[in-house]
Amino acid sequence: MADLRETLEAHVDKGSVPGAVGLVARGDHIEVAAVGSVDVEGSAPMRRDSIFRIASITKPVVAAAVMMLVEDGRIALDDPVSRWLPELAAPSVVRTPASQLDDVVPAVRPITVFHLLSSRTGYGFASDFSLPAVAALVTALKQGPPEPQAVPAPNDWMAALARIPLLHQPGDGWLYNLSSELQGVLISRVTGKPLPDFLAERIFEPLGMTDTAFTVPPAKLDRFTAYYGAHPKGGLELLDAADGQWSRPPAFPSGAGGLVSTADDWLAFGRMLLSQGAAGGRQLLSPASVRQMTTNHLTVPEREAGGLFLEGMGWGFGGAVDVERAEPWSVPGRYGWVGGTGTTAHIIPATGTVTIMLSQLQMGGPSFPELMRDFWRYAADA
Structure with a gap:
């Protein structure tokens, strides 16, 4: 079986994405691979601490804040x-x-x-x-x-x-x-506080999520990846450069998909959930609240009506919940979600696992791209 680096490099090598960062953590053992470049020009190699627009994997963070x-x-x-x-x-x-x-x-x-x-x-x-x-x-x-x-x-x-x-x-x-x-x-x-301030005070600072925010300051732009979409005539087209829309604060901080982050920052959040709300000697959430977040609240008809967005999965608070092994990569109880900018992050309570893959290619629709599916298959089997 291909290792994590080979799994990601296969997609970079065929030109479907400029680069990606993958992380699979089980307890204290962390496997990380940073492949490709931050942009199509290859101006800098992808790094473990590269910053991405994480889109909808913002949702679990905001649900935790609620x-x-x-x-x-x-x-x-x-x-x-x-x-x-x-x-x-x-x-x-x-x-x-x-x-x-x-x-x-x-x-x-x-x-x-x-x-x-x-x-x-x-x-x-x-x-x-x-x-x-x-x-x-x-x-x-x-x-x-x-x-x-x-x-x-x-x-x-x-x-x-x-x-x-x-x-x-x-x-x-x-x-x-x-x-x-x-x-x-x-x-x-x-x-009575702006959303960025509340998240920083209650989640980002306690967890040491130093690169997670709704904007990227000038001092960090060298680590911020470019963002692309598939060009109608083939290849990739630039949708947002490092000094683009996330280089200044938005008027509307999006609780659905506005954050930028790194693999290690989301890992800190995922580990907090796996530890039943505890992190660094502090209890950020009660175990009961974590269970509510990570438990499916949808009926079977509601799941089926979700169509391609859910593909049979359930939904907790801010993220999907696998309720059956419908795919080779699905694990009952797995909680997390994907981002339309090419990101995915989950926790698997049964195995104490956090899986994160960050790329910079816009998803073409609600179905999950092959890069994500290959990463999920690897994480399920590793």
């Missing part, structure tokens, strides 16, 4: 979020998923904190982006590939959201992404 507020007694899972997000006090719902935005009925129940954490608010998307209530989210709220400098500030963003109906009643099904954005706004409004 659970800290629950443990602080500042919010409860069954609280209606309208107390802090008054824009969602009286949402409307499209009569059918395909209905136009003015063909609506009232919501029959309030949106709760639990709905936000389990991505069951009624806002978001699964596989069909053409539905009017989904298309409105993509265009008005930039619910697509991350563009941190294009998204309006939270209050303006929430005002725009309030004009868009839910795709289904709160609690009636799983939809992707937007619930995590709302988690970030909720944290800021409950605490």
Whole structure:
């Protein structure tokens, strides 16, 4: 069997990605491979501490922050979020998923904190982006590939959201992404602090996640990778350079996908979850909260309705949960997620394993690219 470096290099050698960093940690044993370059020009080799746009593997971090507020007694899972997000006090719902935005009925129940954490608010998307209530989210709220400098500030963003109906009643099904954005706004409004400040104080600083933030300062730009998409005529096209959109703070810090980070930083977060919320002699989360985060909360029909996004997996708080060995790489109880910028990070409680792979190529859709699948197969077998 190929080792980790060979697994990643196979994709770099055929030109599908400029470079990647892979990490598999079991207890104190850590296997790391940094292959390829930070850009297609080969201006610098990829390093273990290279910084990536981690996109949606931001979601578990923000969900953990919400659970800290629950443990602080500042919010409860069954609280209606309208107390802090008054824009969602009286949402409307499209009569059918395909209905136009003015063909609506009232919501029959309030949106709760639990709905936000389990991505069951009624806002978001699964596989069909053409539905009017989904298309409105993509265009008005930039619910697509991350563009941190294009998204309006939270209050303006929430005002725009309030004009868009839910795709289904709160609690009636799983939809992707937007619930995590709302988690970030909720944290800021409950605490009275910007989301970046709260995450730094409660998660990044205690865990030593020194390179994780919503922006990359000038002194670290030499470690920041370029970001690419597949060009329609073949090859790769630059979507964002190291000194691009993440080189200055965004107006809207995205709780769904705005962070930059390194493999070792996310490893520190994953190990905290594996240690039932403890890290460095401190208890950041209770074991009960970690169990809630890493337990599937979806029914079988909800999982199936998730389509290509879930591929049969369940969903905890901020991340997917493998509930059966549906693929060679899946492990029941595995928790984590993927990022549309070519990133993936999971914990496997049964084996005490953290697996992380960071690349810099935009995913072409909700299905998982071969690089990720090959990495997962390696991590499952290693």
